[in-house]
Amino acid sequence: MNNTPKIIPHNPIYLVKSKDCGYDSxxxxxxxxxxxxxxxxxxxxxxxxxxxxxxxxxLKKAYGKWLSGTLTQKQIAEILGVSERTVNRKFKKLRER
Structure with a gap:
């Protein structure tokens, strides 16, 4: 007879935070x-x-035109069909990058 122990696979148990200030498995x-x-x-x-x-x-092309002084933000907004505020916000994000 073979007396070697059998390896039984197990399911790992994970501990996670519960809503009740404790841990659940x-x-x-x-x-x-x-x-x-x-x-x-x-x-x-x-x-x-x-x-x-x-x-x-x-946006990058329009930003270049604005920096060079060719177009104002208002003109860019009219060309693109968006508000001047949108152009201003997009340019601000470009400057932050």
Whole structure:
């Protein structure tokens, strides 16, 4: 007879913070499910909000025209069909980069 012990696979248990100021144990399946949900939420955050009317290339060209003094922000806003405030905000973000 073979007296070697059998290795029984186990499910790892993960500890997570609970709402009640303590920790709960969860199974590996639940851990993986929560990781997938978290990843999906992080990816969807990037897509939130209204899509921009001005693409990056157009914005950079307009910014160059404004810096050179060829066009004012008001003129750029009229050409692009957005408000002057939007142009101002986009230019401010460009300056911060």
């Amino acid at each position: 969860i199974s590996e399946e639940e851990w993986n499910r929560r990781k997938k949900i978290k990843k999906g939420m992080q990816q969807s955050i990037k897509k939130m909000g209204r899509p921009s009317k001005i693409d990056d290339e157009t």
